Amino acid sequence: MTTYYIDITLLPDPEFSQPHLLGALVAKLHRALVQGQTTDIGVSYPQHIGQPLTKRTLGAVLRLHGTPEALQRLMGQDWLKGMRDHTQVSELLPVPVNAQHRTVRRRQFKTNVDRLRRRRMVRKGETAEQAAAAIPDSVERRPDLPFVQLHSSSTGQPFCLCVEHGPLQAQPVAGAFNAYGLGHEATVPWF
Numbered sequence: 001m002t003t004y005y006i007d008i009t010l011l012p013d014p015e016f017s018q019p020h021l022l023g024a025l026v027a028k029l030h031r032a033l034v035q036g037q038t039t040d041i042g043v044s045y046p047q048h049i050g051q052p053l054t055k056r057t058l059g060a061v062l063r064l065h066g067t068p069e070a071l072q073r074l075m076g077q078d079w080l081k082g083m084r085d086h087t088q089v090s091e092l093l094p095v096p097v098n099a100q101h102r103t104v105r106r107r108q109f110k111t112n113v114d115r116l117r118r119r120r121m122v123r124k125g126e127t128a129e130q131a132a133a134a135i136p137d138s139v140e141r142r143p144d145l146p147f148v149q150l151h152s153s154s155t156g157q158p159f160c161l162c163v164e165h166g167p168l169q170a171q172p173v174a175g176a177f178n179a180y181g182l183g184h185e186a187t188v189p190w191f
Helices: 018-035 068-075 113-124 128-134
Strands: 004-010 042-044 061-066 087-089 100-107 147-151 158-165 187-190
Touching (some): 004 068, 113 128
Antiparallel strands (some): 004 061, 004 087, 147 158
16 A cells, blocks of 8 residues: 655744744644544654754654545644644655655653652652662663653643654554554654
């Protein structure tokens, strides 16, 4: 089955930074995928840069992958409302036949040892000393992946959605995508 794609490119804006606009775009896409209970649309960030640490970015292009029916169903919704002046949307295009494939998945990290200890104290009724003994400082890790800054719709708390682009592979792997368009095992075309 031939898959298709749509590129949504962020336009330069004097008032809003590219990361801010990407966060707004991903948040809108997330709401649309949740509302539609959509698991057949994947995303990739073809301009992503994972290294070096000083230049981790997902870029200015959000690429949607799926069947023509799935992509047309999504684009038929008004989910880009408020973003139209900040984006340029390509037409529905077939994926090049020589495209490779890769997973694009969410990676979560244990990034704040104090938060982890506080959670453990509440969950297990432990003292600060017990939680510190159970969770050493060495569990804290600084992610080195590009990310988009979002806000939780349930708690309102900000969080970083870290995105990992897996290694290139010759054959696609079918599967479902989550409400951010990311797949744990499922691949998207890469070109």
